[in-house]
Amino acid sequence: MKSHVIPTPVSTKFFTPGVIFLLLLAVNGIAFVLARFLFGIGAVTNLNDQYPWGLWIGVDVAAGVALAAGGFTTAALGHVMHQEQYHVVVRPALLTAMLGYTFVALAVMIDIGRWYYIWHPLIMWNGNSALFEVGICVMVYMTVLYIEFLPIVTERFMGRVNLKGFLSRLSKPIDKILHALDRGLSKTMFLFIIAGVVLSTLHQSSLGTLMIIAGPKMHPLWQTPILPLLFLLSAIAIGFPMVIFESLLATRSLGLKPEVDVLSKLARMVPPLLGVYLAFKIGDMVIRESFVYLAEINTASVMFMVEILLGIIIPLRMFLSISVLRSPLWLFVASSLVIVGVLLNRINVFIVAYTPPVSYGAYIPSFGEISVTVGFASLLVLMYRFLVMNLPVISIAGQQAAPLMKYAIRGSRS
């Protein structure tokens, strides 16, 4: 246990050709966000009275929340079940979740017509509404994620607050505040960690409840009363693949050695989780006899088959193979497939399955909508890069850092 590596800020160059490309995508997205605020949702999107929700709700919000599930699954594994060997992935997953939820909130802000009323659900309650539950849970969980992230900030700056010029007098008090914060947090953190897991299970499932009220407007391949359960199971199943995907991508991009040992251990847990999800999905289809809709070839049936085959069955088989578990490349491919599967599922449930009784043509996202989605994703990656270069998030394999601070921070040492 003592051989644990300690997370440190990664030192590398921030700007690379890839980073500049992402910056351009981000700027393009922000331009369309500005257009949305100046000229309205109708000017930027292809949404209309027939298709009130589109790409921003289906991908940025619904899929975004699912892709951030690595945060609560690793917290449950590392902190609740005290599986210390996984601590190296807890912090990166926490950062991803924190950034993910931040961008979910931003996406909600641009999608709702009256963004300045976003605080209304806090005081205007409707307990019957699944959306109210999702909204409140996401707001609270985001706060919890920020609190969980605070020790990483205190760890970085404790004992090193050295402000220049006339601010130098503030250095000592700020340092004291950081110490007090750190002590307080390390004593109470378990409360927030459990709350984070509970809140996640609640809103991950309630996101599925959202579309149930659309009733017959939803294609029967996806409209089922167990939609919340399927959403929860898929969120749990995507957690570890997301951590593997993100860890391999980050180590590659930052020029570090991948944590293949830990990642393949995580990968071993994927098949049962993915299997349970598949079993419920197939079982639901058999019980409701919705498989009859697979006999006709149309967008819905093809999308459903792709979602199940490419997104669940193929990666499930891959994660069962020893050679896949040993190879970073194949681990990356298998994890990507799970991510694609859940992403497709959210797109299917929120966009493909939704057919209004009277329609004047299908909904296809506009260039502006896609730009905003891509721009936000790019911005998220850039912020991740910036934060891991400035805060102790990633544990660099084979590099034993000297202890930096007096107080142990959850996640850094056992």
Add this chain to the structure above:
Amino acid sequence: MDRRIFIKALGAAGVTCETALAAPKNLPSADRMGVLVDTTVCIGCRKCEWACKLEHGLPTPPIESFEDRSVFQNKRRPDNHSLTVVNQYARQDGNAHPTTVKVQCMHCDYPACVSACIVGAFVKTDLGPVLWDTDKCIGCRYCMVACPFQIPSFEFSNALNPAVVKCDFCVHRLTRGQPPACVEVCPVEALTFGRRSELITAGREKIRRDPDRYDTLIYGEVEGGGTSFLYLAGRDFGDLDLPKLEANPMPGTSESIQHGIFAYFVPPVMLYALLGALMWITKRKHEPS
């Protein structure tokens, strides 16, 4: 949480499933009003469209322009500028007279929009109308996703203060004891305004007296839990873009799931306790001896 609710919560933990599956408790008032739309009488003059625009201060073209029947070439939906529209459906059975159907908010007894709205901006009033509150609405458009009749319209081109727009049953007239503007203007009395329960009796009587003229059912009597606007037709309602809905209230499934998961916060609190216990046990196991 006051003590009474807390005690109820303790009791409810055991009977979560039964309470969750029970019918919604917000029963509509017995005296709620409704409108019976007889599509076999409607001549498609679109005077109701004109009167509605005028009544709600929407841009209103001259009344003669509503005689233009070319609009029937497309199926229209109510939108920001027209809270009601009339559509025309050709007959397949050789009858030369097409059917014209007025479309507007159905003012459901158990409205999906009321259940769905994140901030409770929609209310079902005792009088019958389902109303939207501009001071609460955040513009999330979940009401539009939820509505089985595809009614709420959103001002997508309004950047600053977009509204959700739909028929309000002329609530300002109803409170004065007057019928809605569309009913008042209808020259052929295709629309009948009255207490919903009495309209159902009247509709059944019409069907009984002239069974050749009418389908055996009144659309809206049970569909989606019942609606304030009720339809009589001489043909299958499915051909008239009136969606096939079960008799369960539209929000029924979603609300029972929602209340089942929460059930006075018992399940989340139990999960919290369970995880706490797990954390404590595994910690002891991993602590160096």
